[in-house]
Amino acid sequence: MKKTKVLFVSSEVDPFAKSGGLADVAASLPKALNGLDIDTRVVMPKYKSIPKKYVDQMKYLGYIYVDISWRHQFCAIMQYESDGVIYYFIDNEYYFGREGYYGYFDEAERFAFFSKAVLSMLPFINFKPDVIHCNDWQTGVVSLLLKAHYKSNDFYKDIKTVFTIHNLKYQGVFPKEVLGEVLGLGWEYFTPDGIEFFDDINYLKAGIVYSDIITTVSKTYAEEIKTDFYGEKLNNVLYKRSEDLYGILNGIDMEKNNPETDDRIFANYSVHNLEGKLTNKQMLQKSLGLQERIDIPLIGIISRLVDQKGFDLINYVMEDILRMDIQLVILGAGEYRYEEALRHFQKIYPGKLSVNLKYDTVLSQRIYAGSDMFLMPSLFEPCGLSQMFSLRYGTIPIVRETGGLKDTIQQYDEITHEGNGFTFTRYNAHDMLYAIKEAVNFYYHRSTWRYLMKKGMETDFSWKKSAKEYIEIYKKAISKN
Ligand code: ADP
Incomplete structure (x- = not known):
């Protein structure tokens, strides 16, 4: 039987470029x-910041030209292979030879170029996918461009599209002039059922409207986004596509994130020998200037510092948290106001609080490994990977019950021993504080805590189940006419 072919299109892929969970996925x-x-x-932009060791191993396949806006743009295609996966890189100095990944004045044009380049390169690389699988707003217009500009060509006519929403909040909203001037499309697409969005255009909405199937990254989030509260003004659009909207929980790479073999952490350990976890805690305390006490509960946070992640709750009761006999380690980068507040608390609580305002993938692993608990009080959470990484390293999550957090973490029940963490429901700082206190109480029941650690470490969060669900989705997309 013929193998199904999928082209996975993403604006970030670990280890080449990563700003969040999308890169892991x-x-x-x-x-x-x-x-x-x-x-x-897989295909992604060739950003300037991709580490040299990967760039050096890329093979130059050749070049094409892509027409975007009034520009006739040169586009080189590079290829890299690792672990049996072929990665293509779209190379254009003008759009991607810049620092970082996002946030430029011409985002609409940069990612329109990327989307068009992805479609245009297919005959050149001689790869005709059955399904193009796009992700988030940066790739939202692929399905629309395919329909409007490419489908009339025989090569493209059978290609189907799947669009995955990793975060509904980031939508790529641009002035309506972009439609004609950048995307080269007519006003017939500027309708409430098309790309129009409150008199602007919206790339994410295009992905929702024009793709054959839409998925998001947990079952609960797939339901939540059809409501006013979580819907980010697209709930009605999503509701209309209910029949083609699915929730599939993300998995994690269980090999790369394995405390038995991870060389980024201070000492390796396993479910059968937890001693190394204590070494990680001690070394983490030492390296971050915390009091070296193994008896004290150590809470970790690794997060983008944005509203979504619940930092207003944390800041609101920070004094109450730090008055407890606990330590708190925070690793994060993001909005200035959160960084400022955390710097302020750092001054007041040296030795108890460690604030690290940066992006650091070695320190992150050390925090997953060295903490006892992991706090994630998100306002909304499409899937969330950090709670799964935590469990993998025997660190017990304290989370708000929303989106993927609700689907992966259940409140521990003392009687039935069901559950794998500590949870709260309402977005309220005192409810969060109560959950933290509960976790701290159980921390001192050593046998219960060890039971929770082992249970977490033994949970299968691999892609095994979810990858099969994606294959079913691809089959559904292919069978659409
Ligand atoms: P999101 O995609 O919303 O940021 P996820 O929980 O799905 O949230 O994924 C976050 C990923 O980014 C995890 O792999 C986490 O370890 C990583 N991460 C977040 N902030 C940092 C940071 N400051 N340094 C290193 N890794 C980080």
């Missing part, structure tokens, strides 16, 4: 799909 899902005999290849 774009690295691990294609690998899992290839393992299940789906020919899955």
